[in-house]
Amino acid sequence: xxxxxxxxxxxxxxxxxxxxxxxxxxxxxxxxxxxxxxxxxxxxxxxxxxxxxxxxxxxxxxxxxxxxxxxxxxxxxxxxxxxxxxxxxxxxxxxxxxxxxxxxxxxxxxxxxxxxxxxxxxxxxxxxxxxxxxxxxxxxxxxxxxxxxxxxxxxxxxxxxxxxxxxxxxxxxxxxxxxxxxxxxxxxxxxxxxxxxxxxxxxxxxxxxxxxxxxxxxxxxxxxxxxxxxxxxxxxxxxxxxxxxxxxxxxxxxxxxxxxxxxxxxxxxxxxxxxxxxxxxxxxxxxxxxxxxxxxxxxxxxxxxxxxxxxxxxxxxxxxxxxxxxxxxxxxxxxxxxxxxxxxxxxxxxxxxxxxxxxxxxxxxxxxxxxxxxxxxxxxxxxxxxxxxxxxxxxxxxxxxxxxxxxxxxxxxxxxxxxxxxxxxxxxxxxxxxxxxxxxxxxxxxxxxxxxxx
Numbered sequence: 001x002x003x004x005x006x007x008x009x010x011x012x013x014x015x016x017x018x019x020x021x022x023x024x025x026x027x028x029x030x031x032x033x034x035x036x037x038x039x040x041x042x043x044x045x046x047x048x049x050x051x052x053x054x055x056x057x058x059x060x061x062x063x064x065x066x067x068x069x070x071x072x073x074x075x076x077x078x079x080x081x082x083x084x085x086x087x088x089x090x091x092x093x094x095x096x097x098x099x100x101x102x103x104x105x106x107x108x109x110x111x112x113x114x115x116x117x118x119x120x121x122x123x124x125x126x127x128x129x130x131x132x133x134x135x136x137x138x139x140x141x142x143x144x145x146x147x148x149x150x151x152x153x154x155x156x157x158x159x160x161x162x163x164x165x166x167x168x169x170x171x172x173x174x175x176x177x178x179x180x181x182x183x184x185x186x187x188x189x190x191x192x193x194x195x196x197x198x199x200x201x202x203x204x205x206x207x208x209x210x211x212x213x214x215x216x217x218x219x220x221x222x223x224x225x226x227x228x229x230x231x232x233x234x235x236x237x238x239x240x241x242x243x244x245x246x247x248x249x250x251x252x253x254x255x256x257x258x259x260x261x262x263x264x265x266x267x268x269x270x271x272x273x274x275x276x277x278x279x280x281x282x283x284x285x286x287x288x289x290x291x292x293x294x295x296x297x298x299x300x301x302x303x304x305x306x307x308x309x310x311x312x313x314x315x316x317x318x319x320x321x322x323x324x325x326x327x328x329x330x331x332x333x334x335x336x337x338x339x340x341x342x343x344x345x346x347x348x349x350x351x352x353x354x355x356x357x358x359x360x361x362x363x364x365x366x367x368x369x370x371x372x373x374x375x376x377x378x379x380x381x382x383x384x385x386x387x388x389x390x391x392x393x394x395x396x397x398x399x400x401x402x403x404x405x406x407x408x409x410x411x412x413x414x415x416x417x418x419x420x421x422x423x424x425x426x427x428x429x430x431x432x433x434x435x436x437x438x439x440x441x442x443x444x445x446x447x448x449x450x451x452x453x454x
Contacts, residue, residue: 031267052114238267284424295452305342344418
């Protein structure tokens with residue numbers, strides 16, 4: 001619990017709330033006390049001004065401070081302050097507490113709050129609370145009530161904020177908990193888990209990413225099962241044939257004639273090609289495929305690949321054509337590997353093109369694909385007039401052992417490794433490969449190769 005995201009988020013938000021509310025309450029208290037203090041000081045200045053006027057009038061009438069003690073005592077009772085009146089020599093004439101009369105003003109006293117002047121000559125000075133401010137119960141009670149109100153408001157606001165934070169954190173983290181539960185079920189092997197996308201924020205993006213990951217894992221698991229099934233099927237057929245022939249020869253049913261030996265050799269070669277294809281694909285996907293690159297003319301690559309398949313195309317009554325500009329620059333490739341790419345694409349096109357159709361290989365320079373380093377590209381296309389590929393199969397056409405028509409056998413549809421190998425070989429050269437197809441209109445595979453420098 002203490003290590004859960006909800007607990008940490010909740011504690012963090014509560015700490016933020018406590019600090020924020022505490023700071024606000026402290027600043028509000030200081031501001032209130034300061035404003036109250038200024039209000040008290042302004043009121044004191046007005047009272048002292050009235051004291052000055054009263055005492056100045058008294059001195060004007062009597063021309064002396066005789067009898068001023070009674071007036072000062074009355075003033076002290078009215079204002080609640082201790083009022084001290086001293087003459088110009090500093091001797092205390094009157095004290096509202098009636099304790100300092102006859103003494104002199106102390107050295108540590110504060111400055112007088114007012115002076116009494118008669119005909120331009122100072123005749124007295126008024127001191128308020130000269131020995132320090134007296135405790136004011138009403139003032140202390142008022143400030144205490146203000147502080148209690150602020151504290152109560154802070155507590156109420158803090159509690160409300162914490163309750164609101166708990167609710168919001170549950171609402172925010174609930175999708176995360178759902179994602180976590182779905183991920184744990186996927187960890188146990190249930191790849192059918194999907195989560196509902198309920199928002200367009202980061203949590204919603206996470207849910208969409210999770211669903212995409214789940215779709216990918218489910219597809220990969222299906223491909224893995226299909227791969228195991230396909231590999232088992234592709235290995236079983238030649239192995240069964242080899243076993244059958246060998247058992248027949250061993251039991252004396254058949255003689256080891258040259259025809260039987262040739263058939264066994266052909267089956268062994270089928271096994272060898274399948275294993276070689278798997279190994280080559282594994283090396284390419286691991287980035288460990290060695291490339292012997294050199295400048296080559298694209299036309300040479302295309303002509304060699306067409307010659308290798310021309311006999312099969314003639315037998316199937318499929319026309320091979322090449323559309324190659326004469327001014328194409330050389331490409332920096334491994335001729336054997338790119339020839340393998342062209343061979344795989346041509347054999348795939350030949351398999352899916354009916355008699356009377358045609359296969360066209362074309363090339364063009366693509367300067368608009370030039371990179372920041374100045375590297376440009378040649379784009380080669382293999383287009384056929386065959387049956388086409390349904391749109392729902394196009395995203396997966398380069399995956400290993402994937403076949404759009406699952407009913408196809410090795411003789412009619414291959415093992416599904418050719419296009420996967422072609423993709424890895426093109427990407428090993430830094431290029432890209434893609435496909436466009438429409439059912440009944442044919443298919444076009446395109447891939448790019450880097451132009452040789454210099």
